[in-house]
Amino acid sequence: MVAALLALACVRALAAGAADAPAVLATAAALFALYAAGPSLPRIRTSTRAAALWLGAVVLIWTVLLALTPDGIWLAFPLFFVQMHLLPLRAALPAVAATTVIAIAGFGWHTHTLSVGTVVGPVLGAAVAVAVVLGYEALYRESEARRRLIEELTAARSDLAAAEHAAGVLAERERLAREIHDTLAQGLSSIQLLLRAAERALPERPGPALGHIRQARTAAVDNLAEARRFVSALSPPDLEAGSLPAALERLCATTARTSGLAVHCHLSGIPTELPTPHEVALLRIAQSALANTVQHAAADRVELTLSYMDTEVALDVVDDGAGFVPSGLPAPGSAAASGTGFGLAAMRARARALHGTLAVESAPGEGTAIAVTLPCPAAPATPEAAS
Numbered sequence: 001m002v003a004a005l006l007a008l009a010c011v012r013a014l015a016a017g018a019a020d021a022p023a024v025l026a027t028a029a030a031l032f033a034l035y036a037a038g039p040s041l042p043r044i045r046t047s048t049r050a051a052a053l054w055l056g057a058v059v060l061i062w063t064v065l066l067a068l069t070p071d072g073i074w075l076a077f078p079l080f081f082v083q084m085h086l087l088p089l090r091a092a093l094p095a096v097a098a099t100t101v102i103a104i105a106g107f108g109w110h111t112h113t114l115s116v117g118t119v120v121g122p123v124l125g126a127a128v129a130v131a132v133v134l135g136y137e138a139l140y141r142e143s144e145a146r147r148r149l150i151e152e153l154t155a156a157r158s159d160l161a162a163a164e165h166a167a168g169v170l171a172e173r174e175r176l177a178r179e180i181h182d183t184l185a186q187g188l189s190s191i192q193l194l195l196r197a198a199e200r201a202l203p204e205r206p207g208p209a210l211g212h213i214r215q216a217r218t219a220a221v222d223n224l225a226e227a228r229r230f231v232s233a234l235s236p237p238d239l240e241a242g243s244l245p246a247a248l249e250r251l252c253a254t255t256a257r258t259s260g261l262a263v264h265c266h267l268s269g270i271p272t273e274l275p276t277p278h279e280v281a282l283l284r285i286a287q288s289a290l291a292n293t294v295q296h297a298a299a300d301r302v303e304l305t306l307s308y309m310d311t312e313v314a315l316d317v318v319d320d321g322a323g324f325v326p327s328g329l330p331a332p333g334s335a336a337a338s339g340t341g342f343g344l345a346a347m348r349a350r351a352r353a354l355h356g357t358l359a360v361e362s363a364p365g366e367g368t369a370i371a372v373t374l375p376c377p378a379a380p381a382t383p384e385a386a387s
Helices: 002-016 021-040 043-044 048-068 072-084 087-111 115-201 205-231 246-259 276-297 340-354
Strands: 262-268 300-310 312-319 356-361 369-373
Touching: 002 021, 002 072, 043 048, 043 205, 048 072, 048 087, 048 115, 072 087, 087 115, 115 205, 115 246, 115 276, 115 312, 115 340, 205 246, 205 300, 246 276, 246 300, 276 300, 276 312, 276 340, 276 369, 340 356
Parallel strands: 262 300
Antiparallel strands: 300 312, 312 369, 356 369
8 A cells, every 4th residue: 555655646747847846755765764664573463662762753754755745645544554553542642643744734734725625634534543443453353262262172172181080090909999899809708718628638638629619619710700890890790690689698608608707698578679889789799798708807607687678778798706896907008908998998889889878887896887878869659559
């Protein structure tokens, strides 16, 4: 636009045959050279002082051109935009106003009169330039705010995805820890006890030793099946083969056979079908509780009771062993735990995951009682149930 307006001023000066046409050409060339050099000077973009000095020189040469030809007034419009772009608002508005006054005064000096059009034209041009630049800056600020908001949302989404991933990893790690503790760890412990008993029986008593070895082999096969199932998040094989009471009876019989304890299983109430997660949790808690009794309680007798109630199902495991102080157990995973203490924590986690409760009552020399209670989901009403 600046180049076109300067060329127009030069052509009109040459066409009119004015005596100052050479001066107009020289001034226009100087103004174009200075104006074109502006974008190549980095300090003009970064320093307000340098931009003000450059604009001052441009306006000064433009004022000379305006004094030589009235066509120079048209260059005021692009100068408005440059001033609004390079100067801060508090300096740009006075600069635009001064340029408007110079344009009106220069054109009036050439025409020797001031009309409404002479005044309104430059003022309207300045107002349009100011409005356009301010509107563009407002849109730019809004766009930048939206861009920052999108970046924040993207970062928040990434953080949320990372948090969900970490929570999923921890949940799966906790599940595997519970399953390993309640199945593989207990099975390996039983195998170790059976093999140790077989080792003590050899070579004097090969018959009992062979029985212990066969039981260890059976335990190894069962634990291999457990490992394959909990990796695939399937139900325990004992539950696949029958109901929860039957699985608990088999568990008590197996524990009594491998440990030598008197383990009795009792059933209270009318058995009802429970959701698979409830049955799995109760069976795993029973396995863990019996394993703790065998390993730590030094008990002679264990009583396991499964009770079906209207809205709840309860499992109680009571032994007559040495007992302990529940509040004195170290936290699982701590240095003082030495590999113990995870069983009770895993049992509590299983009960809490199903909105149930687990209570432990014990004292030194008075045995231990573990009671877990799970809420039973309401069964859908059926015609058979109503009848």
